[in-house]
Amino acid sequence: MYDTKPVSPSQRVLQLLPLIPRGRVVSYGQLADLVGLPGRARLVGRILRVEDTGNLPWHRVVSAAGRISLPEGSDGWHEQRQRLLAEGVYIKGNRLDMRKYQWQPDLVAMLMLMDH
DNA sequence: TTTCTGACGCCGT
DNA sequence: GACGGCGCCAGAA
Numbered sequence: 001m002y003d004t005k006p007v008s009p010s011q012r013v014l015q016l017l018p019l020i021p022r023g024r025v026v027s028y029g030q031l032a033d034l035v036g037l038p039g040r041a042r043l044v045g046r047i048l049r050v051e052d053t054g055n056l057p058w059h060r061v062v063s064a065a066g067r068i069s070l071p072e073g074s075d076g077w078h079e080q081r082q083r084l085l086a087e088g089v090y091i092k093g094n095r096l097d098m099r100k101y102q103w104q105p106d107l108v109a110m111l112m113l114m115d116h
Numbered sequence: 117t118t119t120c121t122g123a124c125g126c127c128g129t
Numbered sequence: 130g131a132c133g134g135c136g137c138c139a140g141a142a
Contacts, residue, residue, distance in 0.1 A: 028124050040137060041124040049123055050140090061123075069123040076123080 009037055010047045017056040023087040024103035025096065027064040034105065045069065059083040066098040 007015075012035035020026055026034075028041035037043060041064075048058050059080040063069045070076040072094055081091055089101050 032124090039125080042122070042137065043124090043139075045123040046139070058123090063123080064125060071123090080123090
């Protein structure tokens with residue numbers, strides 16, 4: 001078989017984040033699915049909270065309903081909102097249109113998700 | 117060890 | 130849409 005070295009969920013998530021195009025978003029659940037953890041959206045949320053996201057585009061992760069999941073009005077909430085607006089993502093109040101902005105992973109991205 | 121707590125999602129009112 | 134309930138599961142208390 002091919003070398004299937006175990007990669008932690010955190011690693012997978014952190015590796016996937018940079019692949020999300022500017023101006024697009026993904027939901028926690030979608031991200032969980034993409035890294036092989038179906039049904040574990042909360043885990044993704046915890047990873048983003050705990051891990052050092054540094055200059056990664058963590059702001060492109062929103063709830064499946066298209067809402068910013070941080071406490072409304074908090075620093076993080078304002079920051080995520082501003083970053084998305086800066087990328088051209090129209091946010092009405094605390095919500096954006098997932099049908100319009102949700103990222104559909106392309107073939108290149110899918111290949112990058114697999115171990116090289 | 118047990119219980120509680122979430123950057124969540126899905127499904128049925 | 131909005132809400133409530135339940136499943137999920139790793140850390141913290």
